[in-house]
Amino acid sequence: MSAGGWARLDARDTALLELMDDPDCDPRRLAATYRRFDLVNRAVSGWGGVYRAHVRPRLRALGRRGRVLDLGCGGGDVVVRLAGLAARDGLEVEWVGADPDPRALRSARERERPGVRFVSRGSSELLADGERFDIVLSNHVLHHLDAAQLRGFVDDSRALARSAVLHADIARGRLAYALYAIGVTPLAPGTFLRTDGLRSIRRSYRAEELARTLGEPWRVQTPAPFRVLAVADGMAGAHG
Template identity: 65%
Template sequence: MDLRRRDVDLRELMDDPDCDPVALAQTLRRFDVVNRAVSGWGTVWRRHLRPALARLDRPARVLDIGSGGGDVTARLARLAERDGLDVGWVGIDPDPRALAVARERGRPDLEFRSTDSTALRASGERFDAVISNHVLHHLGEPELEAFIADSLALSRGVVLHADIERGRAAYALYAAGILPLQHGTFLRTDGLRSIRRSYRARELRTTLAGRGEWHVVRPAPFRVLAVGAGRA
């Protein structure tokens, strides 16, 4: 397997509008387990998001762009509640299949909407933080340009885009570690394709150069996090 370059021609099974709906729903539900194990959002919450929200000293609003099955948004909502922060969470995704799963995770402080960042930006809504998980590696050049511009325009504060970091160790460990969870899902095939499409930290720094003030860190093994400042 050649992982020296991003394989941008790969497409994930779950992105096919005609994919098996049962397998898709199971994939989205089991992302909760996968993301808890490998996504590093606990660290991102402690080091980046919680301090930014706590400094506001008022109720906050956070937007999750491309929220998929909603597990990351719901987990962060629980962490905010645990830490005594008053936060309203909005997850957006244009895919009604993902939205149906996300709405299974409903909470009073959590809302999922069928829309995208461009439409939300045009509506005039603004947030105290904007986040995403596993979105960057899906995007081609024109889509990335719009996504970054939208996320900066929608946030009055921090912008956090988290993703996988491509590498041989990440590929090998995921290929073996996902086996107990893969039955009836797209987790193994799509996860490995995602790794092959994803950025290395230096590539992401280069890609984001000139698109605002960003710095790229590694919050956990095999993870990259682009940290930016909103312009709203």
């Protein structure tokens, strides 16, 4: 990698646009990217640990059937994986994946199964619909948003959640960049995985940056290597 490539990791490169965010991108490559996100997220996203540390204890404490929302669910692989973990633990949960992008919803609905459904909705629309959930989570959404979008997204997520909000993302760093560039190569042909993954890292926050950006009451953790997790209590009433 060039010296310039390293330098661009010193600060967030918010001018970069990811190829799959282009509404005119190749639909076949986009669909292939969504399908292969399952493998990538299982390898790098750390959701197994987040489920054990945050999701499972809160669901068990409810004493009733829970509701969990994956906000900006993309291809739906994370919410489906978490649903499988909860089912294995004997937890009764309604899982909802929401994304306003119809291209993402087409891929997500291929994963639909009993107890997991997908809706074409953004956070403000879900609030207007009167929807409330016990836990609201997201994966790899924060780095896509500008400052105003980020504030609206995190505020809406707290308003939608009764118990907790968990926003997971990549932690920007040189080692993360180098390892991803090498590791994703076998999965990348026919997809946007390599180009967009590297751009995502360059757009992402470091833990201290995200904590400073979000402010109170958000707590930013590092649940796995090269990962950040923003955690806050939900604001929805117990009967909201």
